[in-house]
Amino acid sequence: MKEAKALEASQRPFRKLGVLSSYSAEFLRPYILVESDRIDCLLKPWFGPFNQFEQMVLDDNGLLWRENPDVLWITLRIQDVDRYLLDEYAEIDPLELNERIAVLRRRMADLCRVAREQFKGPILASNFTLLDQNPVNVFDASDPDGVTYAIARQNRILAKELARVNDVYLFDYQACIAAHGGDSWCDRRLWYLARMAVAQSAMKPLAQSLVRSVAAVLRPPAKCIVVDLDNTIWGGVVGDDGPSGIKLGDDYPGSVFKDFQAALLGYRRRGFLLAIVSKNNHELACDVIDNHPEMVLRSDHFAAMEISWDPKPINLRRIAEKLNLGLDSFVFLDDNPVERAQVRAVLPMVEVVELPPDPLGYLPALRNVVSLDRPRLLREDQKRADMYSQEAQRKQFHDKHEGIDEFLSGLKMTAKVGCLDPHALDRVHQLIGKTNQFNLTTRRHPLDDIRRFGESERHEVAWLRLRDRFGNLGLVCVGIVKQAEDAIWEIDTFLMSCRVMGRGVEDAFLSYLAELAMEHGAARIRGVYAKTDKNQPVAMFYQDHGFAQIEHPNENTWIFEKELRTNAFPWPSRIERTDS
Amino acid sequence: MLESLESRVRKVISEVFAIPVEQVRKETTQHDIKNWDSTNVLHLILSLESEFGMTFDVDELTEFTSVETILSIIKRKDAGQ
Numbered sequence: 001m002k003e004a005k006a007l008e009a010s011q012r013p014f015r016k017l018g019v020l021s022s023y024s025a026e027f028l029r030p031y032i033l034v035e036s037d038r039i040d041c042l043l044k045p046w047f048g049p050f051n052q053f054e055q056m057v058l059d060d061n062g063l064l065w066r067e068n069p070d071v072l073w074i075t076l077r078i079q080d081v082d083r084y085l086l087d088e089y090a091e092i093d094p095l096e097l098n099e100r101i102a103v104l105r106r107r108m109a110d111l112c113r114v115a116r117e118q119f120k121g122p123i124l125a126s127n128f129t130l131l132d133q134n135p136v137n138v139f140d141a142s143d144p145d146g147v148t149y150a151i152a153r154q155n156r157i158l159a160k161e162l163a164r165v166n167d168v169y170l171f172d173y174q175a176c177i178a179a180h181g182g183d184s185w186c187d188r189r190l191w192y193l194a195r196m197a198v199a200q201s202a203m204k205p206l207a208q209s210l211v212r213s214v215a216a217v218l219r220p221p222a223k224c225i226v227v228d229l230d231n232t233i234w235g236g237v238v239g240d241d242g243p244s245g246i247k248l249g250d251d252y253p254g255s256v257f258k259d260f261q262a263a264l265l266g267y268r269r270r271g272f273l274l275a276i277v278s279k280n281n282h283e284l285a286c287d288v289i290d291n292h293p294e295m296v297l298r299s300d301h302f303a304a305m306e307i308s309w310d311p312k313p314i315n316l317r318r319i320a321e322k323l324n325l326g327l328d329s330f331v332f333l334d335d336n337p338v339e340r341a342q343v344r345a346v347l348p349m350v351e352v353v354e355l356p357p358d359p360l361g362y363l364p365a366l367r368n369v370v371s372l373d374r375p376r377l378l379r380e381d382q383k384r385a386d387m388y389s390q391e392a393q394r395k396q397f398h399d400k401h402e403g404i405d406e407f408l409s410g411l412k413m414t415a416k417v418g419c420l421d422p423h424a425l426d427r428v429h430q431l432i433g434k435t436n437q438f439n440l441t442t443r444r445h446p447l448d449d450i451r452r453f454g455e456s457e458r459h460e461v462a463w464l465r466l467r468d469r470f471g472n473l474g475l476v477c478v479g480i481v482k483q484a485e486d487a488i489w490e491i492d493t494f495l496m497s498c499r500v501m502g503r504g505v506e507d508a509f510l511s512y513l514a515e516l517a518m519e520h521g522a523a524r525i526r527g528v529y530a531k532t533d534k535n536q537p538v539a540m541f542y543q544d545h546g547f548a549q550i551e552h553p554n555e556n557t558w559i560f561e562k563e564l565r566t567n568a569f570p571w572p573s574r575i576e577r578t579d580s
Numbered sequence: 581m582l583e584s585l586e587s588r589v590r591k592v593i594s595e596v597f598a599i600p601v602e603q604v605r606k607e608t609t610q611h612d613i614k615n616w617d618s619t620n621v622l623h624l625i626l627s628l629e630s631e632f633g634m635t636f637d638v639d640e641l642t643e644f645t646s647v648e649t650i651l652s653i654i655k656r657k658d659a660g661q
Contacts (some may be wrong), residue, residue, distance in 0.1 A: 001627060002595050026619050189638045200626045
């Protein structure tokens with residue numbers, strides 16, 4: 001309580017969470033403050049008057065929008081809105097029962113759609129449940145037309161509907177109650193006196209699940225999970241016990257480690273890279289990884305391996321360099337508290353997971369890592385880990401070829417360029433939200449603005465997709481050009497995924513942007529470099545492409561221009577071009 | 581013993597309503613504390629329940645109107661246990 005008041009009054013950066021609920025949720029305030037701060041994503045909640053969803057969402061100048069929240073949570077309980085459904089449903093037919101819950105589902109979906117038009121931030125909508133209500137009929141689930149399945153059916157439709165609205169996500173209220181226990185979820189005294197539907201003992205778990213979901217939609221997820229070997233992904237020490245002596249297999253305790261490996265592989269399938277940092281004999285460790293019959297993870301699953309006696313912070317840095325990723329996107333798993341402490345001290349930006357001494361606790365600890373929650377899985381995410389493995393093959397290929405030119409030509413790159421379309425929107429938004437290094441202005445445009453630019457006559461939102469002989473690299477460049485003056489078009493955004501740096505793809509993309517500007521009648525093109533902590537690699541980008549500096553309005557901003565003539569920005573010959 | 585019960589109650593009240601503990605006296609009532617509203621009084625009740633490890637009945641909750649009545653409710657419950 002005291003802690004919550006201090007957080008509420010503090011000047012620390014925070015986001016505002018707007019809450020619209022069918023009960024009086026105000027009691028959650030201190031819990032939301034404390035639990036969000038605990039995961040470094042401080043949220044200050046604002047509670048709309050309860051049960052006034054449409055009034056709040058529809059009124060352009062009303063209370064809610066004047067509060068200007070960063071993220072919105074809408075939670076609607078069946079028993080608040082259709083109070084006697086449970087008592088009445090024994091005498092109504094299945095169609096009517098289904099329809100009564102469908103009414104609520106449509107109401108929730110409409111609220112989200114209307115809010116989407118008014119509001120730029122992410123929206124979370126709770127799914128429906130009656131787990132917090134003592135069931136009137138313990139055999140309800142044996143009736144295929146009963147309320148249990150009617151709710152499940154409508155939740156499924158709700159999930160499908162919300163997936164079609166940008167930046168709207170389902171908050172799994174049902175799972176949250178199930179995990180904590182429906183019996184103790186509601187305190188009838190609080191309900192009857194204050195219309196508060198959550199007991200005090202349930203406020204903390206609810207706030208924890210909620211802030212975790214909110215953090216996942218507000219913050220970019222981690223990118224790489226780095227694991228130690230001995231006593232982390234297998235039991236025992238291979239240097240002491242030998243490859244056949246380590247514990248890994250289908251019987252305890254080897255089964256614990258095997259399951260842990262399977263879980264890590266699951267994360268890889270969801271787009272996280274895996275890497276190894278281990279103090280070990282390199283040959284011995286590789287022998288286990290490649291040849292141990294019970295290993296789930298093999299060397300092609302790892303985007304990088306640093307197995308040596310060097311300190312772990314040094315090896316982590318090597319991996320970051322190799323993968324061209326920031327260390328702040330790393331999650332580090334190591335059973336040894338001394339190693340963890342060293343990494344924490346030397347590389348505070350790396351997220352070090354506090355693994356418990358008992359390996360049985362490893363998996364729950366991994367599941368609790370908030371930065372590994374990904375609200376929506378894009379196709380690019382699923383393929384990412386494979387792309388990095390292909391990248392390793394490319395590097396080998398690179399080593400075999402001497403000159404950079406020869407290497408690049410040998411890659412047989414094909415680029416497809418085009419302007420914003422619905423298929424590209426999510427990926428364009430994702431790259432705008434997370435690209436740090438090759439990003440000239442680092443403007444984090446919200447989804448709605450991107451869509452608006454795409455429709456505007458005075459803007460073009462462009463992308464580039466790349467393939468090469470090793471595989472498909474997907475959508476890797478995003479650019480936004482806009483009319484700044486009559487005949488001057490400005491590059492508002494120019495960014496490129498770091499996995500294709502060093503191949504001249506940016507020359508191709510710049511050529512395409514210049515072409516778009518010329519089609520709009522521009523005579524000059526303007527570029528802006530806005531310096532950040534991370535985009536040093538592109539500081540000279542415009543100079544290198546023949547732009548002249550025209551202004552330096554503040555210490556972190558430089559403005560350049562260049563005349564647009566045919567062939568002022570030639571398309572590089574080693575990249576084949578296809579237009580969409 | 582009674583002294584410590586009273587000071588514990590006063591401390592909880594001062595935390596819930598965010599006022600210095602000196603401003604909470606035995607004769608303080610709901611009218612003396614500006615933000616003594618229905619929400620905060622429930623926060624107070626929940627905090628007292630955790631502090632003293634007891635559960636109040638719904639009818640008792642409506643009696644939480646002054647430091648004195650709160651003390652007597654807690655003492656009554658304590659004696660009953």
